[in-house]
Amino acid sequence: MTHTDTATASVGTERGAARTTGEQAVERALDAVPQWRGRRAWYTPVYGGLQNENWRVDVDGEDASFFLKVPGAGSETFIDRGNSHVAAERAGALGISPRIVHFDPSTGVEIIEFLDGYRACTNGDMKRPEIASEIIGLYRAFGSAEALPSTKTIIDMIEEHRAQAADLGVRLPSFWPALLREYRAARSALTAGGLDIVPCHNDPMPGNFLIAEGRPMRLVDFEFSSNNERAYELAVMATEFFYDDRRxxxxxxxxxxxxxxxxLARVQVCSFLADVKWGLWGCVNAQLNDGWDYDYHKYGVWKLRRAQTKMTDPRWGGWLGAL
Structure with a gap:
């Protein structure tokens, strides 16, 4: 899910020397780029993604390096690759994201320019006010773009995950019925007043924000992007980074x-919905694929527990009433 500069060597495995299934997938992706056929190329893994395999690519005759993303098995359950490609193109046109070099709609493989000198943000970076300000600037810019092909609100996302959990027989925690009751109350309150729909990135993982000294922040990974409630974009960011009331x-x-x-009430309610959404997402992912080296179930239950904490806040009723 991230584009991360890990200071890898510019020359790795040469095309034609693939040994693993991951390397074979990279070579198939490189062979599909018309302008690179017949040219020597090297690729090196870039670590940090949760669902995709990421690689740095160097091609003979090219001055710059490239970042290649191979979608992980099962990720198509959650991701509209065509929509994410359009979102990335529009962000690139706004100057807030790297330039796209190649996209294969049949596989979802995407190749973008590799931003040398940049690194992915960390959780520690997110505590810095100037970092939050840069992210807000990126979100405001992206929110001003032309509408995306896909409209999926936070309500739509939660309903989709609820259906997936039911179809897969996912076991949810014992406190889920109480959480579901408050989710329904929040859904009713939010939709009664109408949603403020704009293009949203929807995924504030620290690794999706690239920084470099003296250079503007860049936003990457638009797999979860959609037209969505504006307040959710800020809410999921503030929730993900554990901001206190003042921040x-x-x-x-x-x-x-x-x-x-x-x-404030609108954003607070959306932060509750963010944890419900990502909690269900984690629980569903745990059921979909046991081959990923990540404890998605633990992540999902923790998110749902944090949503429970939000709904027991003394201000919860006031927040719902203000929508």
């Missing part, structure tokens, strides 16, 4: 221009 309010003011009570 939360500062971000709302910077994102919207003012931190009015109704706006």
């Amino acid at each position: 939360f309010t500062e971000c709302v003011e910077e994102f919207y221009g003012a931190a009015e009570w109704s706006t």
Whole structure:
């Protein structure tokens, strides 16, 4: 899920020397790029992705390196590759994301320019106010873009994951019925007032923000992007980075221009929905594929537990009433 500069060597495995299934997938992807056929190429793994295999690619005769993403098995259950490609193209046109070099709609393989000198953000970076400000600037810019092909609101996402969990027989934690009751109350309150739909990135993993000293931040990985409720974009970021009430309010003011009570309430409710969404996502992922080296079930239950904490906040009823 991330584009991460790990300071790997510019020359790795040469095309034609593939040994593993991952390397064979890379070579098939390289063979599908018309302008690179017949040219020597080298590839090196880039670590840090959860669902995809990522590689740095160097091609004979090219001045720059490239970043190649091979989608992981089962990831198509959650990801509209065509929509994510359009989102990445529009972000690139806005100057907030790397340039796309090649996209294969049949496989979802995407190749973009490799940003030398950049590194992926860490959780520690997210505690820095200037980093949050840069992210908010990127989100405001992306939110001003033309509508994306896919509209999937936070409500749509949760309903999709609920259906997936039911179809797969996913066992949810014992407190899920209470959480479901409050989710339904939040859904009703949010939809009654109408949604503010704009293009959203929807995935504030630290590795999706690339930084370099003295250079503008870049946004990558648009796999979960869609037209969505504007408040959710900020809410999932603030929730993911564990901002306290003061920092939360500062971000709302910077994102919207003012931190009015109704706006704060909207973002707080969306932060609850964010944890419900990603909690269900984690539990479903755990059932879909046991080959990924990550404890998705633990992640999912933890997210759902944090959503439970939000709904027991004394302000919860006031937040719902303000929507």
